[in-house]
Amino acid sequence: MSRPRRFQRAAVLGSGADLVDRASRALINWDMHRRAGLVVVTEGPATVGRTVTLRPRTGPGAWLRIAAPCEVTSVIDSPTARGFTYRALPGHPEDGWESFLVERDPVTDVVRLRIEAESAHATLLAKWGAPVARCEQNRLTRRYLAALVDRPGAPRPEGDHRPV
Numbered sequence: 157m158s159r160p161r162r163f164q165r166a167a168v169l170g171s172g173a174d175l176v177d178r179a180s181r182a183l184i185n186w187d188m189h190r191r192a193g194l195v196v197v198t199e200g201p202a203t204v205g206r207t208v209t210l211r212p213r214t215g216p217g218a219w220l221r222i223a224a225p226c227e228v229t230s231v232i233d234s235p236t237a238r239g240f241t242y243r244a245l246p247g248h249p250e251d252g253w254e255s256f257l258v259e260r261d262p263v264t265d266v267v268r269l270r271i272e273a274e275s276a277h278a279t280l281l282a283k284w285g286a287p288v289a290r291c292e293q294n295r296l297t298r299r300y301l302a303a304l305v306d307r308p309g310a311p312r313p314e315g316d317h318r319p320v
Contacts, residue, residue, distance in 0.1 A: 160252065161290070162274040167301035169258070171265040179267065179304045180238035180258040184231075188256070192299035202228045202240040212296070224248045236260050239270075244278065250293075251278035258304070269304050271297060 169179055182188050186196040189210060198208040210224040225245040232239050239257035244250050252275030260267045275293070 160274050160276040162272075163297075164270065164272045165297055165301060166268050166270045167305060169267045169269055169304050171260075171267055173260065175267045176236075176238070176258055176260045179269065182304055183239060183256055183258055183269075188300055188303045191303035192296060194296075202231060202242070204228055204231055207245065208242070212292075222249055224250075226254075229253070232257060236262055244275070249278060250275040252276060256300070269301060271300060273297075 169175060182191070184201045186198060186202070186208065189196050193213045195211040195213060196208060197211070198206060200206065202208075206228045208226050208228070210226065212222065225247050226242040227245055228240050228242045230241045237257055237259040239255065239259075241253055241255040243253040252273060254271065254273040254275070257270045257272075258267065259270060
């Protein structure tokens with residue numbers, strides 16, 4: 157296995173409790189993943205134990221017909237934060253986990269999407285194509301962050317993908 161890579165990213169989505177509801181519903185129901193350009197194969201919303209297979213619609217992953225099976229390992233549902241974490245299952249090109257959290261600051265009313273992940277290349281193809289695999293992971297993370305922004309296609313400056 158290659159050396160794990162860990163990262164955190166965030167984007168300001170907008171403000172307000174109604175935005176938390178809309179964005180977290182889109183997250184839990186896999187709409188964020190779909191808006192980011194993935195085919196989502198699952199039987200329902202993100203719940204602990206739920207499996208999902210993600211396939212890219214564009215880019216190298218689509219050309220190679222890469223499938224990424226995952227299992228939801230935890231769900232957060234509080235008045236100020238909602239989201240989930242999933243882990244890669246056998247057959248996924250990476251070994252690791254990814255966490256998505258929509259949160260609202262109760263003082264400023266600002267709503268953010270936070271993404272945190274740790275992964276290492278798990279397949280020979282991912283190891284051989286490591287630079288392409290990392291670029292694809294970064295591209296997908298940018299698309300996740302843009303997918304829930306209140307103004308479509310306009311991530312706020314915090315979403316410029318520097319570590320949080």
